[in-house]
Amino acid sequence: MTNxxxxxxxxxxxxxxxxxxxxxxxxxxxxxxxxxxxxDLVGGLPGIPTNTLASRLKELEExxxxxxxxxxxxxxxxxxxxxxxxxxxxxxxxxLSRWGAGGMRTPRExxxxxxxxxxxALKVAAGDGVVPKSWNTTYTxxxxxxxxxxxxxxxxxxxxxxxxENPDLIIVAGPQIRDVLAGELDAQTAVSTGVVRLEGxxxxxxxxxxxxxxxxxxxxxxxx
Amino acid sequence: MTNxxxxxxxxxxxxxxxxxxxxxxxxxxxxxxxxxxxxDLVGGLPGIPTNTLASRLKELEExxxxxxxxxxxxxxxxxxxxxxxxxxxxxxxxxLSRWGAGGMRTPRExxxxxxxxxxxALKVAAGDGVVPKSWNTTYTxxxxxxxxxxxxxxxxxxxxxxxxENPDLIIVAGPQIRDVLAGELDAQTAVSTGVVRLEGxxxxxxxxxxxxxxxxxxxxxxxx
DNA sequence: CTGGATCCTCAACGATACTG
DNA sequence: CAGTATCGTTGAGGATCCAG
Numbered sequence: 001m002t003n004x005x006x007x008x009x010x011x012x013x014x015x016x017x018x019x020x021x022x023x024x025x026x027x028x029x030x031x032x033x034x035x036x037x038x039x040d041l042v043g044g045l046p047g048i049p050t051n052t053l054a055s056r057l058k059e060l061e062e063x064x065x066x067x068x069x070x071x072x073x074x075x076x077x078x079x080x081x082x083x084x085x086x087x088x089x090x091x092x093x094x095x096l097s098r099w100g101a102g103g104m105r106t107p108r109e110x111x112x113x114x115x116x117x118x119x120x121a122l123k124v125a126a127g128d129g130v131v132p133k134s135w136n137t138t139y140t141x142x143x144x145x146x147x148x149x150x151x152x153x154x155x156x157x158x159x160x161x162x163x164x165e166n167p168d169l170i171i172v173a174g175p176q177i178r179d180v181l182a183g184e185l186d187a188q189t190a191v192s193t194g195v196v197r198l199e200g201x202x203x204x205x206x207x208x209x210x211x212x213x214x215x216x217x218x219x220x221x222x223x224x
Numbered sequence: 225m226t227n228x229x230x231x232x233x234x235x236x237x238x239x240x241x242x243x244x245x246x247x248x249x250x251x252x253x254x255x256x257x258x259x260x261x262x263x264d265l266v267g268g269l270p271g272i273p274t275n276t277l278a279s280r281l282k283e284l285e286e287x288x289x290x291x292x293x294x295x296x297x298x299x300x301x302x303x304x305x306x307x308x309x310x311x312x313x314x315x316x317x318x319x320l321s322r323w324g325a326g327g328m329r330t331p332r333e334x335x336x337x338x339x340x341x342x343x344x345a346l347k348v349a350a351g352d353g354v355v356p357k358s359w360n361t362t363y364t365x366x367x368x369x370x371x372x373x374x375x376x377x378x379x380x381x382x383x384x385x386x387x388x389e390n391p392d393l394i395i396v397a398g399p400q401i402r403d404v405l406a407g408e409l410d411a412q413t414a415v416s417t418g419v420v421r422l423e424g425x426x427x428x429x430x431x432x433x434x435x436x437x438x439x440x441x442x443x444x445x446x447x448x
Numbered sequence: 449c450t451g452g453a454t455c456c457t458c459a460a461c462g463a464t465a466c467t468g
Numbered sequence: 469c470a471g472t473a474t475c476g477t478t479g480a481g482g483a484t485c486c487a488g
């Protein structure tokens with residue numbers, strides 16, 4: 001059992017040999033949002049040592065989860081993206097995110113929000129992503145300096161980084177918006193107490209708050 | 225960002241701080257089968273250093289996933305089990321198992337099968353565990369030295385370690401039974417080629433092979 | 449005999465500097 | 469921009485030992 005192997009013929013053990021490496025889950029989360037350059041990853045993963053990132057990318061490429069691509073155009077920057085096999089890990093990442101979010105009420109000292117964390121949180125909150133076909137709403141969500149967009153259209157929800165072009169509603173908030181996603185802070189109270197600031201139709205925020213859900217675990221003390 | 229923290233207010237990051245530790249996923253898998261004593265864990269996790277196991281159990285207890293219990297009876301051995309919060313991690317473990325199993329065709333040199341790996345593999349293969357209410361079948365599954373049981377009754381599948389009392393069918397096989405679960409080796413061929421040996425009604429093995437499923441990933445080369 | 453604690457070694461990780 | 473090189477620190481691996 002040299003190296004990082006567990007020596008068991010077991011799916012979970014095989015998975016653990018890959019995602020059990022430090023930083024690997026967060027690298028995969030960032031790539032799940034879309035292809036990224038090396039420096040994008042460095043920027044989205046504050047604190048990661050550059051040699052660790054280089055090692056992980058190499059290992060993930062060898063394991064078949066990540067591919068490097070040098071785009072055809074004159075732009076010669078290297079871009080990393082998930083392979084189909086890497087995309088297949090999505091449901092597992094979502095399940096882990098949901099579980100972790102269940103125990104996460106307020107930021108710890110110094111904890112920050114990144115683009116990938118917001119996008120993946122909204123994706124998880126969207127669940128199966130199915131909404132009534134008649135809904136046609138575009139949101140821009142801003143948490144601190146970080147901006148993402150969320151679109152409800154044709155019966156499905158899609159989420160991505162950056163602002164929407166012509167959003168029907170802009171939602172500006174801090175990490176406390178977590179309570180809204182948990183269903184413990186209702187939309188009207190969130191607005192009236194200043195936790196959330198809106199630019200657009202407030203009724204669309206009610207829809208947002210009712211549709212997206214990542215509950216708190218009932219088994220975690222409220223102080224956590 | 226001291227210690228093992230990632231400094232991000234993100235569910236996946238919080239989860240990674242726990243399950244990203246070496247051996248932790250496998251410890252949780254073993255405990256998900258049922259309460260275990262320290263020495264059971266040592267036995268079920270070949271190669272784990274005893275101090276690492278002790279550290280992990282302490283960390284998991286502090287994180288609220290694991291509880292130590294000294295049973296009321298005269299037996300005074302310490303028993304470790306999952307808390308409700310630990311049980312909530314089940315879906316994430318299952319998703320990881322399924323993903324890992326998708327890339328796992330044959331054992332690597334020296335890889336073994338443990339009781340917890342068989343039980344969790346069968347649980348994952350059972351999916352939502354729903355079967356026709358009329359089915360009432362008890363299986364004993366033996367892979368190498370390892371024995372587990374699987375019961376289809378009252379519309380649901382239950383799985384556990386050890387042999388069944390009066391099994392309707394005993395299935396004896398090696399790791400190659402993986403191909404049956406993947407749906408790439410049909411029941412009759414498995415029996416006729418000697419991959420699987422049965423004691424009981426062969427038709428019940430067809431039911432087993434048709435009901436339990438953990439597919440291979442289409443994106444992993446067959447040589448893996 | 450179970451449930452660990454201790455000690456030492458070494459590979460992996462982390463921080464910083466530097467290069468094609 | 470995309471890494472590699474270097475070096476210090478930490479944690480895992482492995483053996484042994486100790487207490488209830």
